[in-house]
Amino acid sequence: MSEFTMGPMLLNLVLWLPIIGVGLVLLAARANDGLSRTISAAVMTVQFALTTVLYLQFDTTAAGLQYTTHLPWIAQWGVSYLIGLDGFNILLVLLTAFLGPIVVLGAWTSIKKDVPLFHVMVLLLQFAMMGAFVAQDLFLFYLFWEAMLIPMFLIIGMWGGARRVYATIKFVLYTAFGSILMLAAVIYLVHSMQQTSGVMSFAFADLYQTQLPLSVQTILLGAFALSFAIKVPMVPLHTWLPDAHVEAPTAGSVILAGVLLKMGTYGFMKLGFPLFPDAARAFTPLLMTLAVISIVYGACLALVQTDIKKIIAYSSISHLGYVMLGLLSLELVGIQGAIIQMVSHGLVAAGLFLLVGMIYDRCHTRDLAAYGGLARLLPVYSVFFMIFTLASVGLPTTSGFTGEFLALMGAFTAAWPAHLDGNNLPLVLASVAVTGVVLGAMYMLRFALTFLFGDVKAPHHSPEHPLLDLSLREKSILGLLTIAVFALGLFPDGALQKTELAAKTYQSLVTTSRTPADAVGVTP
């Protein structure tokens, strides 16, 4: 297959386009708000188009990085501007680019004040998220990882709900705490590598070669895992999420659920486990337990919520538990299922938060008890609502099924040999995880039942001033998301092919022991 020579340039353009967008929005800031919105939407659309080109040209037969750009940046520290696409991030980059225009279009009418600043923040956030996904240098990754905090801080704090300041400061302080410990771990890791190999480098490829004793690996994995587990979020580090989601504006919730939460799982997949394989394998039982607790506890919490945004927030905790389960299984089917589940959750949660935002724009309340019988009032809305509810539950033909099924299959495939050896914990955990699917159906269908069926009840609705059904703009963005959900559900092969080699790389990295005593060894 001929090499796509425009690739590196396109990837750089995809990454830096939002910054160009920021410049354009700042120039247009004095003009009417509509111009900022249009520029932002145009930039995001172009970014998505270019990303699609990169996705279609992606070589599924090459195992390493593609479209790489490697420029020395801070040579004294071994830091370089190293970006590239591989099976780990290609789907997530596409997801981020896809959600970009959807977020901007979703916020078209609901953001009314300081519109240029809002779009500057959304574009900066898009830049930081893309950067974190495509960075292949640890310093660069950390830079982008932290850089996501401040635009989100402002988005929630300036355009959010009543308790927005509390929620946004909690979000930043919670996430920053994990990041600070991760920074200490990063410094120590690079220093260790320099001591043993004499070379100071932050490139992932080099760091994957480090040899560290198990005790050191454990501490460093703990620091990295803390930071990523806060982001995922995994129980018990999840308490920032409900507040952040509830108080954020719709666009903020969509970005948060759609992309930001994937950062944590991506971090585990790309950095946490491959960098410290022995510690990862040693702590798999603990992490798997926490993942399953996230699945079940998140679902149970979602079952009792009365705030419609909180239901979806807790469902996110539950769904991302499947991702962790799949990653920890170390089976190809589980790892690929985890990646698919990441993308699926991004699409489904984005859709659900958009739907909740649309009804909130009309009725100004998030209390579930205030709603009823919306299927009769808003038929088009209800159809989309039902589609995304079923996708969240994991109905076959939707992407939710593909992700959950493959992840659970991976968990069982890994648990069976352990069961035959006498270790029953993985099997028990996998079985408990399956109940999460049932609980998922329970809380989502309870939500849909109360919301859509029964007596008609909606604030600000009266026969003289009936609620308006979805506008063309709203229908288009939900329609696009629906197409994506079904595409991934019915034809996942394209996505699976692209991630296959990366999943194999992940598997080999995490199963290869890297303690100094035995340099090369494979553990079952």
Next chain:
Amino acid sequence: MNTQDALMAMLPEHLLLGGIVLVIIMEVLGRGSRSALWVALGAVIAASGAAFMLSNAQYAAAPFAGQFSVTPAILMAKGVLLALAVPVLLMSRTEFSDGEFSILLLSSLYGLCLLPSADSFLVMFLGLELLAMPVYALVLLAFRRPQSAESAFKYLVLGGAASATFLMGVSLLYGATGSMSVDAFGPALASGDVMTRTAVVLVLLALFLKAAVVPFHAWAPDTYEGASIPVTAYMATLTKGAVLLAAVRLFSGANATGPLVDLLLVLPLVSIVWGNLAAIKQQSFRRMIAYSSIAHAGYLFYAFLGNAEGRMQAVLFYVIAYSVVNLLAFAVMPQNTDDEQRDSLDALKGLYHRNPFAAVMIAVAMLSLAGLPPFPGFAAKFLIFKNVVAAGYTTYAVLGLVGSYLGIYFYLRVIQLLFMTAGEAAPTEQRAGGMARAAGVLCLVGTLVLAVLPGWVLGRI
């Protein structure tokens, strides 16, 4: 003594002296108020440029043997610090119109230039005094509020105590080693003799007091609050930087060993934690910056735990990154004839809607001081903690990082006030003056260069 060397080596200092003389003459002739600032600016820019040029030409000399010497690295440090004085002068346009500010500032800068080049304790003492004494007067000069007198007096008394402690330490060191040379300090660090150890500790404590490290920090909040904005900006950035460079010169090639390590481990860490925590409660912007600068002095002294080779680079990079954003925040602060109102954090409420440029600049400054990427403060902290880990003090590096985390909240609170809180302009509030905004733009350019091209900057220093 080679005349050529005496001229060239001290060229930056001579240019500053020329500036002082010129401003004095202009004051006497009655033309001081209009043009003093421009003369001072010219002198500082010339001195800074001279230092950069000499450094690039790899100039090194010791015109006064055993007292004063320069190397390219020292000249680069001087050039950088003098360049940072340019925004301070530009900011002062609105507060000070006479020549006294210029004369005092240039004198203080002269002392600043003496410190990194000092080869003997006498010259170092001279530098420290020349750095600090004009500032005692500068704190009082604008006299915007009655507390200024108290602030100046506190600084004077405690600065005097610092000088006395320094001299006592130097005398004991002379008694123990028989040498007034600064190079005697390095070997004295590892010495077991009680007199030498006392001497070393006294000198270090004197520097801690001058840099406002806990527990010698109590003068800083009052002094920063009582002084006017350009002077507070100068104290927070350049004075602190100069003291740190003096410390770097003192330690020169030596690694921290022996009993000194405990002092260097504990007091800066306590500074970091205490400075960050105490800033949370402050209602005055300048007091908040004072406590933040106490924390930053902690980070800077942490650099002394690292190995000697990277120390100057780490300290200088941190001083540049920290000073540039601090000056940025002070430069764009809106003016107000009522100094207390101007200083209050309430004045920042809703500033984004009144003055977006000022709000964004202050936000950038706060984020950089908090050490959040991608701002230069992050790279600077990273370098220091990297050096600390490389020297083997990993636990303390982790504690220091957690301490820096404690500081994030109050910086975020400022951003919250700027963007998320509604507020109205005080009746006497005005945009910052044109010169101050120019200073802000200069600092912004500096911030961007440091953020985007840290490798380039590190290569030069």
